[in-house]
Amino acid sequence: MYGLIAKLTAVPNKREELIKILEEGTKNMPGCRSYILAKDAADENVVWVTEIWDRAESHDASLSLATVKDSVARAKPLIAGFEKVAVTNPVGGVGFPSAS
Amino acid sequence: MYGLIAKLTAVPNKREELIKILEEGTKNMPGCRSYILAKDAADENVVWVTEIWDRAESHDASLSLATVKDSVARAKPLIAGFEKVAVTNPVGGVGFPSAS
Numbered sequence: 001m002y003g004l005i006a007k008l009t010a011v012p013n014k015r016e017e018l019i020k021i022l023e024e025g026t027k028n029m030p031g032c033r034s035y036i037l038a039k040d041a042a043d044e045n046v047v048w049v050t051e052i053w054d055r056a057e058s059h060d061a062s063l064s065l066a067t068v069k070d071s072v073a074r075a076k077p078l079i080a081g082f083e084k085v086a087v088t089n090p091v092g093g094v095g096f097p098s099a100s
Numbered sequence: 101m102y103g104l105i106a107k108l109t110a111v112p113n114k115r116e117e118l119i120k121i122l123e124e125g126t127k128n129m130p131g132c133r134s135y136i137l138a139k140d141a142a143d144e145n146v147v148w149v150t151e152i153w154d155r156a157e158s159h160d161a162s163l164s165l166a167t168v169k170d171s172v173a174r175a176k177p178l179i180a181g182f183e184k185v186a187v188t189n190p191v192g193g194v195g196f197p198s199a200s
Contacts, residue, residue, distance in 0.1 A: 003148075005105065019191060034195035035195065036134075038186075052136070086148055091139060095136060095197060
């Protein structure tokens with residue numbers, strides 16, 4: 001499988017709105033096994049996104065989905081910083097999504 | 101909910117063994133909703149651990165479980181570095197674990 005860990009920094013006071021947009025826009029992405037949004041406990045502007053996909057191509061293809069493109073367009077003005085922390089290959093553990 | 105993102109660096113050539121120990125030792129932890137192990141795609145020694153717990157107290161209590169203590173003892177010699185990258189409050193998204 002293919003994974004991503006990303007750190008987004010929202011424009012001040014826009015984290016809640018950013019999370020809502022990302023949550024709504026990523027509901028139906030083929031090949032996406034997990035897309036978890038988490039607030040940083042120490043920095044009120046930071047959102048962590050951890051993703052698990054069946055393969056990298058599914059992730060890449062998702063960027064062309066109308067729902068995702070719309071979500072990205074609406075999220076962009078609320079994002080002050082983006083850091084791709086890691087590209088991974090998730091392998092197991094509690095809650096690991098089963099293969100399709 | 102309570103979350104952690106941690107970056108472990110294994111001793112050279114010990115990543116597979118480290119992952120196996122962590123996977124086996126963390127199967128039955130009360131309050132643990134997700135504990136995903138992922139290999140870094142760029143660094144052959146790095147393992148990412150992303151955790152979701154019902155609350156911080158469950159995580160803290162897990163460290164006293166016999167299975168976890170045994171796992172930690174066996175994993176320790178295989179770990180060259182540990183970085184707690186983030187403490188989080190997971191809030192939603194695809195695959196978000198439902199509350200108990």
